[in-house]
Amino acid sequence: MDKILNQSAKKHYVLGENQVLDLLVVQMHDADCEVDIKVDLEGIGSNVNIFGIYFASAGQIIQNRVVVNHIAPKCTSSILYKGALLGSGAKTSWDGFVNIGENAVNTDTYETNRNLLLSEGASAVSVPNLEILTGDIVRAGHASATGRFDDQQLFYLMSRGIDAKTAQKLIVRGFFEEIIQNAELDDLEQTEIFKQLERKIDEVR
Amino acid sequence: MKYDKLEVVDLCVCVVNNKHANDQAQEKEILKGVNLEINSDEVHAIMGPNGSGKSTLAASIAGAPGYKVTSGDIILTVDGKTQSLVDLTADERARAGIFLAQQSPTAVDGITLSNFLRTAKTAIDGVAPNIRTWIKELYDTMELLKMDKSFASRPLNVGFSGGEKKRAEILQLEILRPKFAILDETDSGLDVDALKTVCDGINRAKTDAKFGALLITHYTHILDYIKPDFVHVFANGEIVQSGDSTLAKKLETSGYEQYTK
Ligand SMILES: Nc1ncnc2c1ncn2[C@@H]1O[C@H](COP(=O)(O)OP(=O)(O)O)[C@@H](O)[C@H]1O
Ligand SMILES: [Mg+2]
Numbered sequence: 001m002d003k004i005l006n007q008s009a010k011k012h013y014v015l016g017e018n019q020v021l022d023l024l025v026v027q028m029h030d031a032d033c034e035v036d037i038k039v040d041l042e043g044i045g046s047n048v049n050i051f052g053i054y055f056a057s058a059g060q061i062i063q064n065r066v067v068v069n070h071i072a073p074k075c076t077s078s079i080l081y082k083g084a085l086l087g088s089g090a091k092t093s094w095d096g097f098v099n100i101g102e103n104a105v106n107t108d109t110y111e112t113n114r115n116l117l118l119s120e121g122a123s124a125v126s127v128p129n130l131e132i133l134t135g136d137i138v139r140a141g142h143a144s145a146t147g148r149f150d151d152q153q154l155f156y157l158m159s160r161g162i163d164a165k166t167a168q169k170l171i172v173r174g175f176f177e178e179i180i181q182n183a184e185l186d187d188l189e190q191t192e193i194f195k196q197l198e199r200k201i202d203e204v205r
Numbered sequence: 206m207k208y209d210k211l212e213v214v215d216l217c218v219c220v221v222n223n224k225h226a227n228d229q230a231q232e233k234e235i236l237k238g239v240n241l242e243i244n245s246d247e248v249h250a251i252m253g254p255n256g257s258g259k260s261t262l263a264a265s266i267a268g269a270p271g272y273k274v275t276s277g278d279i280i281l282t283v284d285g286k287t288q289s290l291v292d293l294t295a296d297e298r299a300r301a302g303i304f305l306a307q308q309s310p311t312a313v314d315g316i317t318l319s320n321f322l323r324t325a326k327t328a329i330d331g332v333a334p335n336i337r338t339w340i341k342e343l344y345d346t347m348e349l350l351k352m353d354k355s356f357a358s359r360p361l362n363v364g365f366s367g368g369e370k371k372r373a374e375i376l377q378l379e380i381l382r383p384k385f386a387i388l389d390e391t392d393s394g395l396d397v398d399a400l401k402t403v404c405d406g407i408n409r410a411k412t413d414a415k416f417g418a419l420l421i422t423h424y425t426h427i428l429d430y431i432k433p434d435f436v437h438v439f440a441n442g443e444i445v446q447s448g449d450s451t452l453a454k455k456l457e458t459s460g461y462e463q464y465t466k
């Protein structure tokens with residue numbers, strides 16, 4: 001698994017026949033950050049899986065851009081990014097571009113970006129794009145959703161004795177769980193992500 | 206024996222509607238001087254028409270967002286320690302012994318019922334429950350409430366039917382063992398069998414924890430299962446009449462109209 005951890009980056013990968021790329025993007029630090037990834041699936045049967053986890057705190061800007069070009073036939077791609085936002089002026093943007101070229105028959109692709117707003121004053125922009133130049137494909141889909149952990153939900157947890165920060169940590173951990181599972185992160189990596197997540201929530205006020 | 210006590214004193218509460226951030230927050234007075242005194246092991250039923258402020262009273266005691274106490278007090282005495290709840294956060298109130306079963310329990314994605322309950326139990330007791338006995342206690346209680354085990358690993362209340370949410374509330378009540386339980390229309394939307402199951406759960410919890418209960422209801426049916434020591438009629442943001450369980454029977458035939466004029 002290739003990793004881009006807590007830093008801005010611009011990467012371009014070209015995959016040959018049956019080549020597999022697994023990529024993890026983590027943005028759990030406090031600096032503004034911009035990660036730009038481009039993958040060309042040039043070889044028949046190549047496969048890319050990209051996972052992203054990010055957490056924007058007050059005033060922090062996190063930008064992600066993912067471009068996957070399906071050029072050869074029988075390639076697969078899967079993109080899953082999840083982000084949490086907490087605090088006024090926390091901003092994230094996510095742009096996904098999956099282009100299925102005219103020779104890319106039997107393509108199978110899915111791109112997903114989900115955001116969780118933990119407070120007022122945070123904003124998540126999410127734009128998954130899909131361009132299809134051949135109809136002869138297995139699947140091509142995209143999903144984008146921004147949810148909110150609202151006052152009523154926070155109250156419900158608090159009304160059972162759970163303090164506000166613990167409640168937020170539980171919810172964000174649950175939200176990130178899908179990535180932890182699908183990206184098969186080991187215990188050390190999980191621990192590190194959860195540590196940073198707790199730090200970010202503890203930091204507030 | 207020293208009794209625990211929950212007192213509501215001349216309580217006035219506004220709902221604060223700040224949907225439009227730049228507008229002046231809209232305030233509307235809902236509770237207009239409520240007085241109530243509940244001792245541990247007592248059951249107080251509150252009955253009254255829709256919109257009279259019953260849920261507002263429940264929410265104000267539990268510390269829900271969007272409600273502002275403008276005057277009066279909510280005072281809790283537990284184990285000889287007396288404190289006002291008004292300035293406490295909802296989690297502090299819960300740890301002090303308050304439990305609210307919501308009229309429409311909130312769904313929360315991202316946390317399973319069992320993880321939620323274990324975290325809540327740890328917060329309320331101050332120590333994590335014994336791992337050996339915890340799962341058994343959870344499953345045994347679920348079985349008594351006729352809840353399938355699979356609910357434990359589902360996201361909290363997400364996709365639960367109305368009746369399933371009510372069972373899940375009583376599951377929490379049984380496990381968390383509060384000092385005072387406020388049950389806001391726990392009976393509404395339940396069929397006859399489910400009502401009995403849920404009421405059995407409330408009675409078990411009460412026998413076990415000896416909590417004082419505030420039972421908000423529209424119907425007298427629940428009072429056949431859970432005998433109230435006091436019945437209060439609530440109308441226009443205040444208690445307009447109090448009596449014993451015979452008052453509930455009278456209301457059943459006379460309705461609330463006489464109180465709302
Ligand atoms: N958040 C709110 N914003 C505005 N009005 C509210 C809000 N919550 C409750 N109300 C109003 O307060 C009154 C009492 O509501 P409620 O306490 O739910 O009554 P009940 O539980 O007795 O049916 C109603 O008129 C209702 O419309
Ligand atoms: Mg109500």
